Amino acid sequence: MFSKKNLKLITDPFNDSNPITVQILGICSALAITVQLKQAVIMALSVTVVTGFSNLVLSMIRNYVPNRIRIIVQLVIVAALVILVDQMLKAYVYDVSKQLSVFVGLIITNCIVMGRIEAFALANKPWPSFVDGIGNGLGYGLILVTIGVIRELTGSGKLWGIQIVPDAFYAAGYVNNGLMILPPMALITVGCIIWFQRSRNTKLIEN
Amino acid sequence: MALDINSNKYTFAFSTVMVVVVAVLLALASEGLKPMQNANIRIEKMQNILSSVGVKTTAEQADSSYTALIKESFVLDVEGNVKETPSQEAFDIDVLAQYKDKEKLDADKEYPLFVCEKDGRRSYIVPMVGTGLWGPIWGYMAISSDGITVEGASFDHKSETPGLGAEINTSWFQAPFVGKKIFNDAGEFSPIKAVKGGAADDDMHGVDAISGGTITSNGLSAMIANTLKIYTKYFKEMQASSASVDISTLPLDSLAVDSLALDSLTIDTLVSQPIK
Numbered sequence A: 001m002f003s004k005k006n007l008k009l010i011t012d013p014f015n016d017s018n019p020i021t022v023q024i025l026g027i028c029s030a031l032a033i034t035v036q037l038k039q040a041v042i043m044a045l046s047v048t049v050v051t052g053f054s055n056l057v058l059s060m061i062r063n064y065v066p067n068r069i070r071i072i073v074q075l076v077i078v079a080a081l082v083i084l085v086d087q088m089l090k091a092y093v094y095d096v097s098k099q100l101s102v103f104v105g106l107i108i109t110n111c112i113v114m115g116r117i118e119a120f121a122l123a124n125k126p127w128p129s130f131v132d133g134i135g136n137g138l139g140y141g142l143i144l145v146t147i148g149v150i151r152e153l154t155g156s157g158k159l160w161g162i163q164i165v166p167d168a169f170y171a172a173g174y175v176n177n178g179l180m181i182l183p184p185m186a187l188i189t190v191g192c193i194i195w196f197q198r199s200r201n202t203k204l205i206e207n
Numbered sequence B: 001m002a003l004d005i006n007s008n009k010y011t012f013a014f015s016t017v018m019v020v021v022v023a024v025l026l027a028l029a030s031e032g033l034k035p036m037q038n039a040n041i042r043i044e045k046m047q048n049i050l051s052s053v054g055v056k057t058t059a060e061q062a063d064s065s066y067t068a069l070i071k072e073s074f075v076l077d078v079e080g081n082v083k084e085t086p087s088q089e090a091f092d093i094d095v096l097a098q099y100k101d102k103e104k105l106d107a108d109k110e111y112p113l114f115v116c117e118k119d120g121r122r123s124y125i126v127p128m129v130g131t132g133l134w135g136p137i138w139g140y141m142a143i144s145s146d147g148i149t150v151e152g153a154s155f156d157h158k159s160e161t162p163g164l165g166a167e168i169n170t171s172w173f174q175a176p177f178v179g180k181k182i183f184n185d186a187g188e189f190s191p192i193k194a195v196k197g198g199a200a201d202d203d204m205h206g207v208d209a210i211s212g213g214t215i216t217s218n219g220l221s222a223m224i225a226n227t228l229k230i231y232t233k234y235f236k237e238m239q240a241s242s243a244s245v246d247i248s249t250l251p252l253d254s255l256a257v258d259s260l261a262l263d264s265l266t267i268d269t270l271v272s273q274p275i276k
Helices: A004-014 A027-032 A037-060 A067-092 A094-100 A102-109 A111-119 A126-156 A167-171 A183-200 B008-051 B059-069 B095-100 B165-169 B171-177 B214-244 B267-272
Strands: B070-076 B111-118 B121-131 B136-144 B150-157 B193-195 B206-208
Touching (some): A004 A126, A027 A102, A027 A183, A037 A094, A037 A111, A067 A111, A094 A102, A094 B008, A111 A126, B008 B059, B008 B111, B095 B121, B136 B214, B150 B165, B171 B206
Antiparallel strands (some): B121 B136, B136 B150
């Protein structure tokens, strides 16, 4: 079940083929939803679930899908899964779903989901496809959490809503970095992470 | 006969089956989860009503806090008279749906009012609904028992711009409403307005609007004006009745008690004395 090949499907997206920093997919949500760590984590979990299960479903029906409506079928399956996730969030974690609001619906447009379907699920068996989906979702989640920690800590002095920067710092003149709350700084942060990753991982350096 | 998955017939059949299966699945999920979702919405409504009087509750405490603090609720009609037989409980009236319903006749419209008793003081909470820039906005305003002073307000929105119009649901925007008045000194209705460029410090009927959120702020002012207008009759009656029973304002010597021995004082004796 977890052969060496399948295990690689989970571990690769953490570093060598990270969806955000290497495949450059899913950037939009990485900028929008990482202002707070809690939102970033919920979004990462939602994308992981959607990518995993959409990979699974599409892989199961891959031999029966007419070629002409391939993309439409992918859209319908992904949209249905996202609606299911949205409904469950509204039922079980209502305050979080209010914070995520429109962004949950936008998971449908997250390039990672359709990207992995096209690149993997349509040409591989169901179980490896599911594992690949989960792996990519987790790799995406790793970057999201990293950016979320940086942005929430420097931009509002909190982590998961809990005040981390002590009041004494504010009294002494420390001010939250308001720029960190805006998308441009998030993009620069992603750039810095890519820079850091490439300098450590020689496999990614292009000649 | 091999199945040609790229033939027209198969493509049509596949699409039909897929659409039906997905639709059934989503309908089942939606219906199954609806009770939990509706419970969450009710709790949120309770939290919003309570926050207009400055009471912050968690989702778990909301129900018990609400029952403890909100003692009464009733429904007014469009004229401002209390409806004896409303179509629903005040809490269940969906003011947003009523606002959007263009077909509904004014005579059928219902306006809830919630009465909160906290620390021995009564507040009257008015649900409001209006239009922001991108979608509906709503809120609750608590009026104290004098029928004039605002005890607090809470607002929320569906899709206003984050950082701009969306700021109406933050405490910095809502806090200045406390202590404002909805009637001026001449007794005329003067709703609270969000003033562009900032309200004067002594302005009893204005708060600061949101910079960069002019349309939302204007929509909010209109919402307050249009909704409170319905309740003015009720609040004016409340002002009149609170003035007539306020004997603390009467000078003491107008109560002709000093000529009677205290042990012969009965209710009948007091009532028969003239109050000048």
